[in-house]
């Protein structure tokens with residue numbers, strides 16, 4: 297199993313697969329001024345939950361792109377269940393290959409998937425042409441909470457610090473206009489949601505040939521979280537606005 301196969305298992309009970317609450321994502325949409333008929337493009341959309349939340353609260357429509365077939369199928373089923381299959385298109389494929397119409401969106405979002413373009417600055421460059429003048433980018437990103445992370449942990453992950461993110465946004469011609477930050481409770485909800493999915497799978501698959509790998513993945517993710525994740529790793533959604541366009 298590769299990493300995404302393991303995520304398929306761990307995310308079975310989850311709709312949002314990031315350490316953030318629905319209430320905070322709704323706040324991002326409100327600050328971005330979303331309203332009926334506005335269009336949002338969401339790269340790495342997962343189960344389409346942010347699009348659904350913004351659809352319900354603000355009346356938007358749009359498109360989500362995700363590389364995993366099973367994830368896209370679940371998102372499409374969710375929209376079909378509520379009769380929104382025409383309102384939200386879910387496209388399976390890589391975000392870098394999706395040929396969007398330039399300037400056609402009020403908000404372009406990438407919530408926890410900047411790796412699609414390598415990093416935060418790459419995500420800005422990858423999405424900037426999608427938004428109309430005055431539109432927003434919403435980017436959810438992981439970061440080190442301090443520059444003083446012990447090397448034993450810092451060397452394990454290539455995360456930026458928040459000053460790095462601020463500098464990258466400015467370098468690309470954007471200002472950070474608003475942010476929502478994960479609380480410890482948001483992190484616990486996200487991490488424990490993943491463990492629950494893995495444990496259910498282990499209980500249901502006592503003789504599966506890849507059982508050991510799934511069990512190891514569970515334990516390693518718990519070890520990382522308790523040893524350094526919850527102390528040193530932060531996460532936030534940044535709402536960016538271009539300074540060079542009205």
Ligand SMILES: C[S@@+](CC[C@H](N)C(=O)[O-])C[C@H]1O[C@@H](n2cnc3c(N)ncnc32)[C@H](O)[C@@H]1O
Pocket residue numbers: 300311312313314339340341342343345346361362363364367389390391392406407408409412
């Ligand atoms: C951490 S999840 C976030 C999902 C969603 N944004 C949310 O907040 O619930 C990252 C998502 O990016 C998707 N992904 C990974 N590589 C991708 C790529 N190259 N293009 C599009 N999506 C990708 C994964 O399948 C996964 O669903």
